[in-house]
Amino acid sequence: MRSAILEVLKHNSGQYVSGEDISHTLKVSRTAVWKHIRGLKEDGYDIEAHPRLGYALRHNTDRLLPAEIKAQLTSRILGREIHYFSETDSTNNEAKKLAADGCPEGTVVVAEAQVSGRGRLARGWFSPYGKGIWLSVVLRPPFSPMEAAKCTLMAAVAVNRAINAVTGAGCGIKWPNDILCNGRKVVGILTEMSAEMDAINHIIIGMGINVNIEPFDFPAELAATATSLAIASGHQVSRLKLLTTILAELENVYIPVKTSGFGSVLEDWKSQSITLGQLVDVRGFDRSFTGVAINIDVDGALLIETAQGLERVLAGDVSI
Template sequence: MKEKILRALRSAGGYVSGASLCEELGVSRQAVWKNITALKENGYEIESVPKKGYRLAAVPDTLYAPDILSRLPESCLCRKVECFSSIDSTNTKAKQLAELGEAEGTLVTAEKQTAGKGRRGRSWESEPGVGIWMTLLLRPSILPVKVSGLTLLAALALVRAIKDVCRLDAQIKWPNDVILAKKKICGILTEMSSEENYVHYVVVGIGINANMASFSREVEETATSIYLQTGKKINRAELAAAWIQSFCEYYGQFIKRQDLSFVTEEYNSVLANKDKEVRVYYGMAGQISLENTDVGIARGIDRDGALLVDIQGQRKRIVSGEVSVRGLHGYV
């Protein structure tokens, strides 16, 4: 009910009478009052004026399930959100829920991760209260070989969400990083449980550097945050919901078409390295060496999500997995 109350207050833009809320929600005044009291205890400033009703005056910057859900259309695939103050990894929790039969569209979020995971075995810093750490559980009707396309859609959905919420033009560093000012603000880790020709479930984990004011020396040269680029704190629930909505829209089309042909032009328009010289690194992160690399010109992705790179007069398809692509003179 808290979700519905927040949805009603936010859509009204002003005061909503208690009687209207009771009628819309089909509950008693006492039930409305009880849930509004609970929202206030969670940091939501809700004004109550006799003969006018209730008004949502301010919201806290927190990842709160009713808030996230209230920002999504009721037709959205994501209809359940589980929020944790601290957890080892949202991907790990989502996989545990999947094994227990949890429904597609369930989202797991955390204010802090103690064992966050990145692509190719890397760890992921998860400072509490300033980032967005979340994982979406999916049960797609696709072949396992198609699953990597979900990572690209997750990145593209975040570019759109950042544009809508923050009015910033982010770019993508293929396959799973979103960047601002040539620095990383997001990483994506997609994992699946499958058999040879069948996917049991997929978890799409995303970590977004939202309101960080600083980074450790190890990553400060390549990482940034939305706050550092704008000087303004964003509401994390708003950005999270914007990403979920965009991703679920892309996801629906992807399942219908079974490839990325419907977004290749859009994706390539925000690909940071398109038509630029890149170095392709083969192998796990700890095994990278210049001897095991190629240099070429990145031309964009194809309908299967492979990066097309012109290397020594030949166009090669670079498939995500044990491969990393960087700019010739730096991260991008």
């Protein structure tokens, strides 16, 4: 009923509709109408109530509510099931539980805030309320576990495409999966997997996108290295538009990858890379070195030309 009332308000595009008309059209009591309007306001819809004229929708909610996402979604598999949290510890943790319980491929978890957002290499992820997209997608790809790292490259290509299309901010991918704008990080991707020896049960692709975070919001330890799309583009960015574009782009890369392999993604990744051709410092688990990043191979490993010869890096921290 709440969504039917919302539809009536949206249909009247900002004009007042009387409680009596709503109650008559939808065959509910006026008290029920009033209760649902109160619920919609709690969901962030800006609804003006006038004692004689009724109700008018002034602004849509800016929360990432499943109904709003579904209304704009063009992807068919990604987002067919959406779980929304006003606050959670980590959307990856929520997605893991859903995946273990057998949720369908393409299930999406989104939160306004994360209190224990997780990053790569056991770091945290700053996830303030309503200012970013804290998102996890469950995939069940028919690949071997050895190929899982490529899903991260795929996600980076999709998110970077979506960001540049929606904001024009001019971002690029830093190996393996950070997205940078003006040399600062705007997106981090954390891919987690559950697998048997020869098959993947599920992959969770967790994406943290700094959308409308202001410079003064960042904690001191991130102030020099992080940025947001609003800072980089100079304007506020619609999280809803960006989220639905990310899901559409991720599906656009995932479906061909499933049927014909990673070749197409690899080429896109290279063309969006800001790492290739650069002098980089590599801090691996057991060794550190400097060299020029010259390519990535079919496994997504970074190839680095050093004074001692060619090095192949599959995991670790690379700074430009």
